[in-house]
Amino acid sequence: MIRLSKSLNAWGKPEFNAVLKQDIEQLDARHLPLQQGLTLSSHVTDRPFQAMIISASEEAGLIRAKVGIFYTGVIAGCSCADDPTPIDEQNEYCVLRFDVDRSTADATVTLLAE
Numbered sequence: 001m002i003r004l005s006k007s008l009n010a011w012g013k014p015e016f017n018a019v020l021k022q023d024i025e026q027l028d029a030r031h032l033p034l035q036q037g038l039t040l041s042s043h044v045t046d047r048p049f050q051a052m053i054i055s056a057s058e059e060a061g062l063i064r065a066k067v068g069i070f071y072t073g074v075i076a077g078c079s080c081a082d083d084p085t086p087i088d089e090q091n092e093y094c095v096l097r098f099d100v101d102r103s104t105a106d107a108t109v110t111l112l113a114e
Helices: 005-010 016-025
Strands: 050-059 062-074 089-101 106-112
Touching (some): 005 016
Antiparallel strands (some): 089 106
């Protein structure tokens, strides 16, 4: 379960976007649907990702944030000696929606088709 307590505490304050960005960037990428968001490659790399806050609003007990995620992927080959697949990283981008419960700070993440 993802918990964004610092972001919840910063809601309504000028520093909210910076706190949310930092909270998201400290998450383990395995907890985000980055693999499903790949468009140019087949496997998400272990390199750190960057978040960009697009918008945030309050709806029915939730803080709903739309966030752009910049990350990298590779086209995974068979790792054979004669495999011609290059190991070049591809820049990837996807948009995620974070719904943060206002009472618990528990967050759900949804990949958006944008």
